[in-house]
Amino acid sequence: MTSELALFGGTPVRTEPFPEGPRFRERDLERIREVVESGNLGGIPFPNRAHREFAELFCGRLGARHGVFLANGTVSLSVALRALGVHAGDEVITTGYTWMGTAAAIVHINAVPVLVDIDPNTWCVDPAAVEAAITPRTRAIVPVHLGNQIADLDALLAIARKHDLVVLEDCAHAHFAEWRGQCVGTHGDAGSFSFESSKIMTSGEGGFLVSREETTHHRAMSLVNCGRKEEGYDSFEGRMLGWNNRGTDLQAAFLVGQVEQHDELHARRKSNVELLTKGLTEIGGFTPVGDDDPRVTRRQYYEVLYRFDAEQWGGVHRDRVLEALLAEGVEFEGITFYPPLHRDSLFTVSAQDWPMIRDRYGDHLGPEDFHLPVSERAAFDESVWVHHSLLTGPASDVDQILEAVAKVRRNVDALR
Ligand SMILES: Cc1ncc(COP(=O)(O)O)c(C=O)c1O
Secondary structure, eight states: OOOSOGGGTOOOSOOSOOOOSOOOOHHHHHHHHHHHHHTOOSSOSSSOHHHHHHHHHHHHHHTOSEEEEESOHHHHHHHHHHHTTOOTTOEEEEESSSOHHHHHHHHTTTOEEEEEOBOTTTSSBOHHHHHHTOOTTEEEEEOBOOTTOOOOHHHHHHHHHHHTOEEEEEOTTOTTOEETTEETTSSSSEEEEEOOTTSSSOSSSOEEEEESSHHHHHHHHHHHBTTOOOTTSOOSSSOOOOOBOBOOHHHHHHHHHHHHHHHHHHHHHHHHHHHHHHHHHHHSSEEESSOOOTTEEEOOOSEEEEEEOGGGGTTOOHHHHHHHHHHTTOOOBSGGGOOOGGGOTTOOEETTTSGGGHHHHTTEEOGGGOOOHHHHHIIIIIEEEEEGGGSSSOHHHHHHHHHHHHHHHHTGGGGO
16 A cells, blocks of 8 residues: 555654754853762761752742652652551552552552552543542542643542541642642642653653642651751651652752743643644544633643544554554554553552552452553543643644644554
8 A cells, every 4th residue: 555654654744753852051060060070979967958948939929838859750659658647557549540659649559559440531540430439448549640730639638527537639740730729738737749861851760749738848848868867857756667769969959940941831832732723623533631620720731631533533543543643753553652551551550569469469469459441541541641742842743743644644554
Protein backbone atom coordinates (compact mmCIF):
# COMPACT_ATOMS: atom_id res chain seq x y z
CA MET A 1 0.00 0.00 0.00
CA THR A 2 1.35 3.43 -0.81
CA SER A 3 0.86 6.16 1.72
CA GLU A 4 2.37 9.53 2.52
CA LEU A 5 2.64 8.47 6.18
CA ALA A 6 6.15 8.36 7.63
CA LEU A 7 5.14 5.08 9.26
CA PHE A 8 5.17 3.57 5.75
CA GLY A 9 8.24 5.35 4.46
CA GLY A 10 6.86 8.82 3.70
CA THR A 11 8.60 12.03 4.78
CA PRO A 12 7.98 12.90 8.45
CA VAL A 13 6.39 16.26 9.23
CA ARG A 14 9.05 17.03 11.83
CA THR A 15 12.60 15.80 12.25
CA GLU A 16 13.82 18.29 14.88
CA PRO A 17 13.40 17.23 18.52
CA PHE A 18 11.20 19.46 20.68
CA PRO A 19 13.12 21.57 23.21
CA GLU A 20 13.68 19.55 26.39
CA GLY A 21 14.71 20.54 29.90
CA PRO A 22 15.13 23.80 31.78
CA ARG A 23 16.94 26.83 30.41
CA PHE A 24 19.44 28.45 32.75
CA ARG A 25 20.21 32.14 32.69
CA GLU A 26 23.57 33.61 33.73
CA ARG A 27 22.21 34.37 37.21
CA ASP A 28 21.12 30.72 37.61
CA LEU A 29 24.54 29.46 36.57
CA GLU A 30 26.14 31.83 39.08
CA ARG A 31 23.97 30.42 41.84
CA ILE A 32 25.00 26.89 40.89
CA ARG A 33 28.66 27.95 40.69
CA GLU A 34 28.42 29.45 44.18
CA VAL A 35 27.38 26.10 45.59
CA VAL A 36 30.10 24.24 43.68
CA GLU A 37 32.75 26.71 44.84
CA SER A 38 31.54 26.58 48.44
CA GLY A 39 32.72 22.97 48.55
CA ASN A 40 29.50 21.96 50.32
CA LEU A 41 27.24 20.39 47.68
CA GLY A 42 25.18 18.23 50.00
CA GLY A 43 22.33 18.32 52.45
CA ILE A 44 24.18 18.88 55.71
CA PRO A 45 23.65 21.01 57.75
CA PHE A 46 19.99 20.26 57.22
CA PRO A 47 18.53 22.45 55.86
CA ASN A 48 21.60 23.76 54.06
CA ARG A 49 21.96 27.27 52.62
CA ALA A 50 20.51 26.79 49.09
CA HIS A 51 17.86 24.49 50.53
CA ARG A 52 16.69 27.32 52.80
CA GLU A 53 16.66 29.83 49.96
CA PHE A 54 14.69 27.54 47.67
CA ALA A 55 12.28 26.32 50.36
CA GLU A 56 11.43 29.88 51.33
CA LEU A 57 10.84 30.86 47.70
CA PHE A 58 8.81 27.76 46.79
CA CYS A 59 6.67 27.91 49.94
CA GLY A 60 6.12 31.63 49.38
CA ARG A 61 4.86 31.00 45.83
CA LEU A 62 2.64 28.15 46.98
CA GLY A 63 1.33 30.02 49.99
CA ALA A 64 2.49 27.09 52.12
CA ARG A 65 3.41 27.42 55.77
CA HIS A 66 6.17 24.79 55.98
CA GLY A 67 8.23 22.93 53.44
CA VAL A 68 11.19 20.59 53.08
CA PHE A 69 13.26 19.85 49.98
CA LEU A 70 14.07 16.15 49.71
CA ALA A 71 15.38 13.39 47.48
CA ASN A 72 12.38 12.76 45.20
CA GLY A 73 8.61 12.73 44.97
CA THR A 74 8.21 9.08 45.94
CA VAL A 75 10.01 9.34 49.26
CA SER A 76 8.25 12.63 49.85
CA LEU A 77 4.93 10.76 49.87
CA SER A 78 6.25 8.08 52.26
CA VAL A 79 7.73 10.69 54.59
CA ALA A 80 4.45 12.64 54.52
CA LEU A 81 2.35 9.63 55.43
CA ARG A 82 4.59 8.77 58.35
CA ALA A 83 4.77 12.39 59.49
CA LEU A 84 0.96 12.50 59.39
CA GLY A 85 0.74 9.49 61.67
CA VAL A 86 -0.02 6.69 59.20
CA HIS A 87 1.28 3.41 60.64
CA ALA A 88 1.99 -0.10 59.36
CA GLY A 89 -1.29 -1.84 58.52
CA ASP A 90 -3.30 1.36 58.09
CA GLU A 91 -5.23 1.60 54.84
CA VAL A 92 -4.56 4.46 52.45
CA ILE A 93 -6.96 5.14 49.59
CA THR A 94 -5.60 6.39 46.30
CA THR A 95 -6.39 6.44 42.60
CA GLY A 96 -5.90 3.45 40.33
CA TYR A 97 -4.71 5.73 37.53
CA THR A 98 -1.36 7.26 38.46
CA TRP A 99 2.37 6.66 38.36
CA MET A 100 3.33 3.62 40.43
CA GLY A 101 5.29 5.82 42.86
CA THR A 102 2.07 7.16 44.40
CA ALA A 103 0.99 3.72 45.57
CA ALA A 104 4.52 2.33 46.09
CA ALA A 105 5.09 5.09 48.64
CA ILE A 106 2.19 3.68 50.65
CA VAL A 107 3.57 0.14 50.47
CA HIS A 108 7.07 1.34 51.38
CA ILE A 109 5.86 2.30 54.86
CA ASN A 110 4.06 -1.04 55.25
CA ALA A 111 0.66 0.58 54.93
CA VAL A 112 -2.02 -0.99 52.75
CA PRO A 113 -2.88 0.67 49.44
CA VAL A 114 -6.54 0.68 48.41
CA LEU A 115 -6.93 1.59 44.75
CA VAL A 116 -10.20 3.12 43.62
CA ASP A 117 -11.55 4.25 40.28
CA ILE A 118 -11.42 7.67 38.67
CA ASP A 119 -13.98 10.29 37.78
CA PRO A 120 -14.72 9.83 34.04
CA ASN A 121 -14.67 13.59 33.59
CA THR A 122 -11.27 14.49 35.12
CA TRP A 123 -9.50 11.11 35.40
CA CYS A 124 -8.63 12.08 38.98
CA VAL A 125 -9.83 9.96 41.88
CA ASP A 126 -13.62 9.67 42.14
CA PRO A 127 -14.75 10.98 45.56
CA ALA A 128 -17.75 8.63 45.63
CA ALA A 129 -15.42 5.66 45.11
CA VAL A 130 -13.17 6.96 47.88
CA GLU A 131 -16.04 7.17 50.33
CA ALA A 132 -17.27 3.70 49.39
CA ALA A 133 -13.80 2.25 50.11
CA ILE A 134 -13.50 3.58 53.67
CA THR A 135 -13.16 0.94 56.38
CA PRO A 136 -12.33 1.20 60.11
CA ARG A 137 -8.65 0.80 59.10
CA THR A 138 -8.58 3.73 56.69
CA ARG A 139 -6.30 6.56 57.79
CA ALA A 140 -5.53 8.64 54.71
CA ILE A 141 -6.58 9.68 51.22
CA VAL A 142 -3.97 10.45 48.56
CA PRO A 143 -5.54 12.22 45.59
CA VAL A 144 -3.33 12.85 42.56
CA HIS A 145 -3.74 16.00 40.47
CA LEU A 146 -3.24 14.22 37.19
CA GLY A 147 -1.75 15.96 34.14
CA ASN A 148 -3.52 19.31 33.77
CA GLN A 149 -6.40 18.26 36.04
CA ILE A 150 -7.17 18.87 39.72
CA ALA A 151 -8.95 16.29 41.87
CA ASP A 152 -12.23 17.44 43.42
CA LEU A 153 -10.73 18.84 46.60
CA ASP A 154 -14.03 20.14 47.97
CA ALA A 155 -15.56 16.67 47.96
CA LEU A 156 -12.40 14.91 49.17
CA LEU A 157 -11.79 17.31 52.07
CA ALA A 158 -15.43 16.98 53.14
CA ILE A 159 -15.12 13.18 53.14
CA ALA A 160 -11.89 13.40 55.11
CA ARG A 161 -13.47 15.66 57.72
CA LYS A 162 -16.50 13.40 58.04
CA HIS A 163 -14.40 10.25 58.57
CA ASP A 164 -11.47 11.84 60.41
CA LEU A 165 -8.89 11.03 57.73
CA VAL A 166 -5.81 12.93 56.60
CA VAL A 167 -5.42 14.15 53.01
CA LEU A 168 -2.05 14.09 51.28
CA GLU A 169 -2.17 15.74 47.85
CA ASP A 170 0.17 14.22 45.26
CA CYS A 171 1.12 17.31 43.25
CA ALA A 172 3.97 15.74 41.26
CA HIS A 173 2.32 17.10 38.07
CA ALA A 174 0.78 20.23 39.44
CA HIS A 175 3.27 22.86 40.67
CA PHE A 176 1.38 26.14 41.15
CA ALA A 177 -1.94 24.80 39.82
CA GLU A 178 -4.77 26.49 41.72
CA TRP A 179 -8.07 25.33 43.13
CA ARG A 180 -10.31 28.26 44.08
CA GLY A 181 -7.36 30.63 43.81
CA GLN A 182 -5.16 28.65 46.20
CA CYS A 183 -2.28 26.43 45.12
CA VAL A 184 -2.75 22.68 45.24
CA GLY A 185 -0.71 21.05 47.96
CA THR A 186 -1.95 23.60 50.50
CA HIS A 187 -5.56 22.38 50.69
CA GLY A 188 -4.89 19.05 52.39
CA ASP A 189 -2.83 18.21 55.47
CA ALA A 190 0.26 17.92 53.26
CA GLY A 191 1.27 18.21 49.60
CA SER A 192 4.04 16.42 47.75
CA PHE A 193 5.93 17.59 44.64
CA SER A 194 8.47 16.02 42.29
CA PHE A 195 11.41 17.61 40.46
CA GLU A 196 12.32 14.51 38.46
CA SER A 197 13.70 15.18 34.96
CA SER A 198 10.41 15.18 33.06
CA LYS A 199 8.65 17.55 35.44
CA ILE A 200 7.69 21.17 34.86
CA MET A 201 10.61 22.17 37.13
CA THR A 202 13.53 19.86 37.64
CA SER A 203 16.76 19.35 39.52
CA GLY A 204 17.33 16.02 37.75
CA GLU A 205 15.79 14.32 40.76
CA GLY A 206 14.22 15.98 43.77
CA GLY A 207 11.03 16.42 45.74
CA PHE A 208 9.30 18.80 48.09
CA LEU A 209 6.84 18.31 50.91
CA VAL A 210 4.63 21.03 52.31
CA SER A 211 2.73 20.60 55.57
CA ARG A 212 -0.11 22.49 57.11
CA GLU A 213 0.86 21.83 60.74
CA GLU A 214 4.21 22.67 62.25
CA THR A 215 4.45 19.32 64.01
CA THR A 216 3.94 17.43 60.75
CA HIS A 217 6.74 19.50 59.23
CA HIS A 218 9.07 18.88 62.17
CA ARG A 219 8.43 15.16 61.98
CA ALA A 220 9.08 15.24 58.23
CA MET A 221 12.36 17.12 58.70
CA SER A 222 13.47 14.56 61.23
CA LEU A 223 12.41 11.56 59.11
CA VAL A 224 14.33 12.92 56.11
CA ASN A 225 17.44 13.57 58.18
CA CYS A 226 18.03 10.07 59.63
CA GLY A 227 15.65 10.69 62.56
CA ARG A 228 17.70 13.55 63.98
CA LYS A 229 15.90 16.11 66.09
CA GLU A 230 17.63 19.42 65.73
CA GLU A 231 16.83 22.86 66.93
CA GLY A 232 14.11 24.17 64.63
CA TYR A 233 12.44 20.81 64.12
CA ASP A 234 12.25 19.23 67.52
CA SER A 235 8.74 20.12 68.67
CA PHE A 236 7.35 16.57 68.71
CA GLU A 237 7.52 13.84 71.34
CA GLY A 238 9.86 10.89 71.01
CA ARG A 239 11.93 9.69 68.08
CA MET A 240 11.25 7.95 64.77
CA LEU A 241 13.50 5.77 62.65
CA GLY A 242 14.37 8.00 59.73
CA TRP A 243 15.91 7.76 56.30
CA ASN A 244 18.58 9.82 54.59
CA ASN A 245 16.26 11.44 52.08
CA ARG A 246 17.89 14.85 52.14
CA GLY A 247 17.83 16.98 49.00
CA THR A 248 21.23 18.43 48.20
CA ASP A 249 22.22 22.08 47.96
CA LEU A 250 23.47 21.52 44.43
CA GLN A 251 19.97 20.35 43.41
CA ALA A 252 18.26 23.21 45.24
CA ALA A 253 20.42 25.72 43.39
CA PHE A 254 19.03 24.53 40.04
CA LEU A 255 15.46 25.21 41.09
CA VAL A 256 15.44 28.82 42.26
CA GLY A 257 15.67 30.25 38.75
CA GLN A 258 12.98 27.89 37.48
CA VAL A 259 10.53 29.28 40.02
CA GLU A 260 11.43 32.80 38.92
CA GLN A 261 10.90 31.91 35.23
CA HIS A 262 7.80 29.84 35.78
CA ASP A 263 5.09 32.37 34.99
CA GLU A 264 6.63 33.42 31.69
CA LEU A 265 6.89 29.81 30.48
CA HIS A 266 3.44 29.02 31.85
CA ALA A 267 1.89 31.84 29.81
CA ARG A 268 3.52 30.51 26.64
CA ARG A 269 2.31 26.97 27.34
CA LYS A 270 -1.19 28.17 28.11
CA SER A 271 -1.43 29.93 24.79
CA ASN A 272 0.01 26.87 22.96
CA VAL A 273 -2.45 24.57 24.73
CA GLU A 274 -5.32 26.78 23.57
CA LEU A 275 -4.09 26.57 19.97
CA LEU A 276 -3.58 22.83 20.22
CA THR A 277 -7.00 22.19 21.72
CA LYS A 278 -8.71 24.31 19.09
CA GLY A 279 -6.85 22.53 16.28
CA LEU A 280 -7.42 19.02 17.65
CA THR A 281 -11.10 19.76 18.15
CA GLU A 282 -11.37 20.86 14.53
CA ILE A 283 -9.63 17.70 13.30
CA GLY A 284 -11.94 15.65 15.52
CA GLY A 285 -11.62 12.65 17.79
CA PHE A 286 -9.66 14.47 20.52
CA THR A 287 -11.61 16.10 23.35
CA PRO A 288 -9.92 17.97 26.19
CA VAL A 289 -10.31 16.11 29.49
CA GLY A 290 -12.03 18.07 32.27
CA ASP A 291 -14.71 20.65 31.73
CA ASP A 292 -14.46 24.33 32.53
CA ASP A 293 -14.84 23.79 36.26
CA PRO A 294 -14.66 27.34 37.67
CA ARG A 295 -13.06 25.97 40.84
CA VAL A 296 -9.93 25.23 38.78
CA THR A 297 -8.55 28.74 38.67
CA ARG A 298 -5.16 27.83 37.21
CA ARG A 299 -4.09 24.69 35.41
CA GLN A 300 -0.54 23.41 35.18
CA TYR A 301 0.57 21.84 31.89
CA TYR A 302 3.07 19.15 32.87
CA GLU A 303 1.00 16.88 30.64
CA VAL A 304 -2.16 17.92 28.85
CA LEU A 305 -4.84 15.24 28.69
CA TYR A 306 -7.09 14.52 25.73
CA ARG A 307 -9.69 11.81 25.31
CA PHE A 308 -9.37 9.93 22.03
CA ASP A 309 -12.51 8.64 20.36
CA ALA A 310 -11.66 5.80 17.97
CA GLU A 311 -15.13 5.92 16.44
CA GLN A 312 -14.29 9.29 14.94
CA TRP A 313 -11.15 7.75 13.47
CA GLY A 314 -12.90 4.94 11.66
CA GLY A 315 -12.41 2.52 14.52
CA VAL A 316 -8.60 2.75 14.44
CA HIS A 317 -7.16 2.26 17.94
CA ARG A 318 -5.43 5.09 19.78
CA ASP A 319 -2.14 3.18 19.91
CA ARG A 320 -2.01 2.85 16.15
CA VAL A 321 -2.68 6.57 15.72
CA LEU A 322 0.04 7.44 18.25
CA GLU A 323 2.46 5.13 16.46
CA ALA A 324 1.80 6.93 13.18
CA LEU A 325 2.20 10.31 14.87
CA LEU A 326 5.49 9.28 16.44
CA ALA A 327 6.78 8.38 12.99
CA GLU A 328 5.82 11.93 11.94
CA GLY A 329 8.06 13.28 14.73
CA VAL A 330 5.30 14.05 17.25
CA GLU A 331 5.28 12.00 20.42
CA PHE A 332 1.88 11.91 22.12
CA GLU A 333 1.73 9.22 24.79
CA GLY A 334 -0.92 6.71 25.81
CA ILE A 335 -0.36 3.52 27.74
CA THR A 336 3.17 4.53 28.79
CA PHE A 337 1.43 7.22 30.91
CA TYR A 338 0.15 4.97 32.69
CA PRO A 339 -1.20 1.42 32.82
CA PRO A 340 -3.89 1.20 35.50
CA LEU A 341 -1.97 0.39 38.67
CA HIS A 342 -3.59 -2.99 39.33
CA ARG A 343 -2.32 -4.10 35.92
CA ASP A 344 1.06 -2.36 36.07
CA SER A 345 4.00 -4.78 36.16
CA LEU A 346 6.00 -2.16 38.10
CA PHE A 347 3.45 -2.30 40.90
CA THR A 348 4.36 -5.79 42.10
CA VAL A 349 3.44 -6.23 45.74
CA SER A 350 3.76 -9.51 47.64
CA ALA A 351 3.04 -10.30 51.28
CA GLN A 352 6.46 -11.92 51.58
CA ASP A 353 8.04 -8.48 51.23
CA TRP A 354 5.17 -6.32 52.52
CA PRO A 355 3.43 -8.48 55.12
CA MET A 356 0.79 -5.93 56.09
CA ILE A 357 -1.07 -6.45 52.80
CA ARG A 358 -1.84 -10.10 53.69
CA ASP A 359 -5.04 -9.49 55.65
CA ARG A 360 -6.67 -7.68 52.81
CA TYR A 361 -5.07 -9.20 49.71
CA GLY A 362 -3.54 -12.58 50.63
CA ASP A 363 -0.11 -13.43 49.13
CA HIS A 364 -0.18 -10.88 46.34
CA LEU A 365 -1.96 -7.76 45.39
CA GLY A 366 -3.28 -8.31 41.86
CA PRO A 367 -5.74 -7.32 39.14
CA GLU A 368 -8.46 -9.52 40.66
CA ASP A 369 -8.45 -7.36 43.81
CA PHE A 370 -9.83 -4.29 42.06
CA HIS A 371 -12.62 -3.25 39.73
CA LEU A 372 -11.48 -0.09 37.93
CA PRO A 373 -13.31 0.07 34.60
CA VAL A 374 -12.96 3.83 34.10
CA SER A 375 -9.21 3.70 34.74
CA GLU A 376 -8.88 0.78 32.34
CA ARG A 377 -10.77 2.53 29.57
CA ALA A 378 -8.71 5.70 30.01
CA ALA A 379 -5.40 3.85 30.13
CA PHE A 380 -5.94 1.26 27.43
CA ASP A 381 -8.12 3.10 24.91
CA GLU A 382 -8.77 6.77 25.44
CA SER A 383 -5.98 8.74 27.05
CA VAL A 384 -3.61 10.90 25.06
CA TRP A 385 -0.92 12.72 27.04
CA VAL A 386 0.90 15.71 25.59
CA HIS A 387 4.11 16.60 27.44
CA HIS A 388 5.03 20.20 28.16
CA SER A 389 8.18 19.95 26.02
CA LEU A 390 5.89 19.99 22.96
CA LEU A 391 4.18 23.11 24.25
CA THR A 392 7.05 25.29 25.44
CA GLY A 393 8.41 26.41 22.08
CA PRO A 394 6.97 28.86 19.53
CA ALA A 395 3.40 28.60 18.23
CA SER A 396 4.87 27.20 15.01
CA ASP A 397 5.60 23.99 16.97
CA VAL A 398 1.88 23.62 17.56
CA ASP A 399 1.20 24.25 13.86
CA GLN A 400 3.54 21.39 13.04
CA ILE A 401 1.92 19.11 15.61
CA LEU A 402 -1.48 19.84 14.10
CA GLU A 403 -0.12 19.31 10.60
CA ALA A 404 1.08 15.86 11.69
CA VAL A 405 -2.26 14.97 13.28
CA ALA A 406 -4.16 16.17 10.21
CA LYS A 407 -1.87 14.14 7.96
CA VAL A 408 -2.44 10.98 9.97
CA ARG A 409 -6.18 11.68 9.99
CA ARG A 410 -6.19 12.07 6.20
CA ASN A 411 -4.50 8.70 5.88
CA VAL A 412 -6.44 6.88 8.56
CA ASP A 413 -7.55 4.15 6.16
CA ALA A 414 -3.92 3.10 5.74
CA LEU A 415 -3.72 2.41 9.49
CA ARG A 416 -6.37 -0.27 9.62
C1 LIG B 1 1.86 11.28 40.12
C2 LIG B 1 3.25 11.04 40.57
N1 LIG B 1 3.48 10.79 41.87
C3 LIG B 1 4.72 10.57 42.34
C4 LIG B 1 5.81 10.62 41.50
C5 LIG B 1 7.15 10.32 42.07
O1 LIG B 1 8.07 11.31 41.90
P1 LIG B 1 9.62 10.96 41.74
O2 LIG B 1 9.82 10.43 40.36
O3 LIG B 1 10.28 12.28 41.96
O4 LIG B 1 9.97 9.97 42.79
C6 LIG B 1 5.62 10.91 40.15
C7 LIG B 1 6.74 11.04 39.21
O5 LIG B 1 7.46 10.62 38.67
C8 LIG B 1 4.31 11.10 39.65
O6 LIG B 1 4.10 11.33 38.36
